[in-house]
Amino acid sequence: MPSRGAETVATVTPLHPPREAAPLLEVDGVSLEYRTPDRLVRATHQVSFEVHRAERFVLLGASGCGKSTLLKAIGGFLSPVEGEIRLDGRPVRGPGPDRLVVFQEFDQLPPWKTVRDNVAFPLVASGTAARREARERAAHWLDKVGLARFADAYPHQLSGGMKQRVAIARALAMQPRVLLMDEPFAALDALTRRRMQEELLALWDEVRFTLVFVTHGIEEALVVGSRIGVLSPHPGRMRAEINSHEFGLASEGAAFQAAIRRVHGLLFDQAIEPVPADAARRTA
Numbered sequence: 001m002p003s004r005g006a007e008t009v010a011t012v013t014p015l016h017p018p019r020e021a022a023p024l025l026e027v028d029g030v031s032l033e034y035r036t037p038d039r040l041v042r043a044t045h046q047v048s049f050e051v052h053r054a055e056r057f058v059l060l061g062a063s064g065c066g067k068s069t070l071l072k073a074i075g076g077f078l079s080p081v082e083g084e085i086r087l088d089g090r091p092v093r094g095p096g097p098d099r100l101v102v103f104q105e106f107d108q109l110p111p112w113k114t115v116r117d118n119v120a121f122p123l124v125a126s127g128t129a130a131r132r133e134a135r136e137r138a139a140h141w142l143d144k145v146g147l148a149r150f151a152d153a154y155p156h157q158l159s160g161g162m163k164q165r166v167a168i169a170r171a172l173a174m175q176p177r178v179l180l181m182d183e184p185f186a187a188l189d190a191l192t193r194r195r196m197q198e199e200l201l202a203l204w205d206e207v208r209f210t211l212v213f214v215t216h217g218i219e220e221a222l223v224v225g226s227r228i229g230v231l232s233p234h235p236g237r238m239r240a241e242i243n244s245h246e247f248g249l250a251s252e253g254a255a256f257q258a259a260i261r262r263v264h265g266l267l268f269d270q271a272i273e274p275v276p277a278d279a280a281r282r283t284a
């Protein structure tokens with residue numbers, strides 16, 4: 001179901017899987033702010049969307065529109081000043097192992113731990129698995145991301161793409177309810193980015209995890225997402241939702257190019273009025 005206030009710009013394709021009645025994740029009228037010493041910065045304004053199990057939901061928007069801030073709030077690291085975020089119908093009150101984030105930065109892996117220990121450690125630390133089971137699970141997930149041979153290597157011995165694979169294995173090994181990815185491939189070269197998108201989709205085909213993926217790349221959004229939430233420029237508001245099931249890694253024809261143009265228009269069309277209480281507000 002499209003979020004309130006957002007335009008639905010594409011039709012549901014016949015391949016659309018039937019949805020369960022209750023969404024897994026609900027972002028309901030969420031406004032997020034940062035308080036700096038001299039002002040309030042409104043990062044998002046009354047954003048609403050729902051994510052169902054096994055969906056690949058992409059948050060797409062220009063730099064500074066509040067995508068990362070929204071992901072932080074879903075992760076429980078920031079509380080909304082307005083609205084509510086719910087997982088399985090329960091309000092999100094803080095971080096938890098049910099919502100794990102893969103970031104863009106390559107330095108998200110502790111450098112003193114081997115690849116295997118990087119994946120196993122959160123399982124042990126969170127009490128999810130005993131040491132031996134954690135090592136077995138780590139081996140399983142490293143195999144899934146094609147890094148079985150690198151289990152004893154250290155992060156600095158890996159390429160950027162390999163480090164991102166470890167971060168994905170580490171997150172999925174914890175079996176989160178939602179995997180949150182914040183521009184995970186943005187720092188990679190174009191070829192590696194493409195390969196990582198392929199691998200992520202192959203992994204999703206196999207595991208069917210629920211994904212919320214942040215990007216500012218229109219093509220990446222269309223390829224990775226089964227549904228896209230398009231945010232307006234700063235402060236981010238939900239401008240439209242697009243079903244993008246029909247597009248994949250092989251997409252390049254007229255329909256794909258038309259979708260890119262359409263989304264581009266949605267991203268940069270200035271027709272939306274400014275938010276009244278905006279970033280210029282002074283803090284008390």
Ligand SMILES: Nc1ncnc2c1ncn2[C@@H]1O[C@H](COP(=O)(O)OP(=O)(O)OP(=O)(O)O)[C@@H](O)[C@H]1O
Pocket residue numbers: 034035036041042043061062063064065066067068069070216234
């Ligand atoms: N810690 C902070 N303190 C104050 N303002 C912040 C802070 N972090 C982000 N902002 C502001 O909040 C707004 C949203 O930032 P955010 O990083 O969420 O955007 P984004 O869409 O993820 O951008 P990008 O694609 O460039 O990462 C921006 O105006 C940004 O300057």
